[in-house]
Amino acid sequence: MALLTLGDPATMTGGYLYHRRVADRAAANNAHLEFVSVPDRSFPASVAAGRALLADLARRNPDAILLDSIAAAYIGPWLRAAAPQPTGPTAAPSGAAGRTGGRWRRRARGVAPIVGMLHQPPGGIDHSGMRRWVQKVLDERAYRFASRLLIASEDLADTLRAAGMPADLLTVVAPGRNPADHPVTPATDLRQGRKAAVLSVGNWVERKGLLDLLEAVATLPRDAVTLHLLGDPDIDPTYATRVRARLATPDLAGRVITHGLVTPAEVVGFYRAADVFALASVREPYGTVYGEAMTEGLPVVGWDAGNLPHLARHGIEGFAVPPGDVGALAEALRELAENEPRRHAMAAAAKARSESFPNWDDTARVLFTEIRAVVEETRT
Structure with missing residues (x-):
């Protein structure tokens, strides 16, 4: 599968670390996860790169695309429905789009099934004003082509449900609690003489x-x-x-x-x-x-x-x-x-x-199980 993200996958933030840790466990889950990056340019100029990126993904022909929430806006404008869709919230479902109404879960034309990986709500958390509004529109457009949305926390899932995203489209896949197996101890006493x-x-x-x-x-x-x-x-x-x-x-x-x-x-x-x-x-x-x-x-x-x-x-x-x-x-x-x-x-x-929080093996197992289920639904 291809993980579509923004910029350098080695960036030291929680979302990028999340992806690298599950990628490290892909083989243990009978999977392979390849990073594909949107160039990290100024917004919205970088949105233009999304079209070529989708063409590249079509050539790669992965079984599924895992769409990082920080990259969703860049491909949102370029996704097209694979077939006519129902138009109302109660329209009859079919195939992998079967559990929600016509506004959600369209199949994108020309690319593998899309699974969203959301670490932030539509529009992001570090933007404001017009930038946030435009990104929110583009993010939501991209998510309407997702067969499933994997959410990094219960709080974010609550926010998305309240905003109208169908509950059955969302699966919480929280980060692991174990960042490294072999800690490196600081050389000095951190208290520095204080309490x-x-x-x-x-x-x-x-x-x-x-x-x-x-x-x-x-x-x-x-x-x-x-x-x-x-x-x-x-x-x-x-x-x-x-x-x-x-x-x-x-x-x-x-x-x-x-x-x-x-x-x-x-x-x-x-x-x-x-x-x-x-x-x-x-x-x-x-x-x-x-x-x-x-x-x-x-x-x-x-x-x-x-x-x-x-x-x-x-x-x-x-x-x-x-x-x-x-x-x-x-x-x-x-x-x-x-x-x-x-x-x-x-x-x-x-x-x-x-002890009730997942470790990274748990997180990877749930994530790859969810993606595999989408792939199997698409093939039936």
């Missing part, structure tokens, strides 16, 4: 809430926490400038250590060496790093938003505080830094709850 080491993993983009997290840490007693930041600081230079300016202020001097991009094995080492995990993200469709941190026995702290409430219960495995309430975020960090018995209890609860 607790707080870890945050995420690239420096605005929705990750780094500035809110820094404000919360700045209000704590100086002996409370040392914050460690892992992630790419160069994705959004404008936002990175703001973060660096805040880091340079006297109230954060010596209290925050930045590590930049690290390997998955090093990330696991940091989880194991830290005391608390915090991510003040306002829009996190799944929040893979929350699940990974809980697996390594860390209580988690973040906003009561996105998928975090599906992963951790407030006051049990961590704290999910009202979005934007920096005071509540700081209080949660203070409680975990100063109340060691409660921190240990939450850590144990987080690890126990994580």
Whole structure:
């Protein structure tokens, strides 16, 4: 099968890592997954590349196309129905399009059956204004040609159902909880003489809430926490400038250590060496790093938003505080830094709850089973 994505498949974000981890397990599931990329150019100029890309996919003739949500808009305008479709929501179904009305599950002409892999809602999560509206229209057009939509989280699935996507078109295939098998331990004590080491993993983009997290840490007693930041600081230079300016202020001097991009094995080492995990993200469709941190026995702290409430219960495995309430975020960090018995209890609860999360073998097995079912439906 072909996985249609955008740009470099080696990019270090949750969605790209998801695809590489399931691709690594394709052979174990009697499958082969080949990456095919839309050139990473400015939008919407790059949409023009979608037509040639579809022609290339037709020549490759895979059994199925797995369509990454960040690439959907680029092929949406070029998909055409293979045959006349029913026109109403109650029209009689047929074939692989059988479980939904005429607005959804058309078969695309000239290409293999399409399975969507959604890590974000139509329109994306990092855009606004006209860009978001145009992409939403194009994303939704592409998904109407999908035989199935695989969704990265329950929260995102809820959002899509509420927006009118047929429930029986959606299957949640959550990320695995185990990023690497052989952790690399940090060379130094992460607490740096303070009561607790707080870890945050995420690239420096605005929705990750780094500035809110820094404000919360700045209000704590100086002996409370040392914050460690892992992630790419160069994705959004404008936002990175703001973060660096805040880091340079006297109230954060010596209290925050930045590590930049690290390997998955090093990330696991940091989880194991830290005391608390915090991510003040306002829009996190799944929040893979929350699940990974809980697996390594860390209580988690973040906003009561996105998928975090599906992963951790407030006051049990961590704290999910009202979005934007920096005071509540700081209080949660203070409680975990100063109340060691409660921190240990939450850590144990987080690890126990994580046992119900899938590992990457589970994720790959479900994903390839779903795709294989679509292929078999198409052939009958």
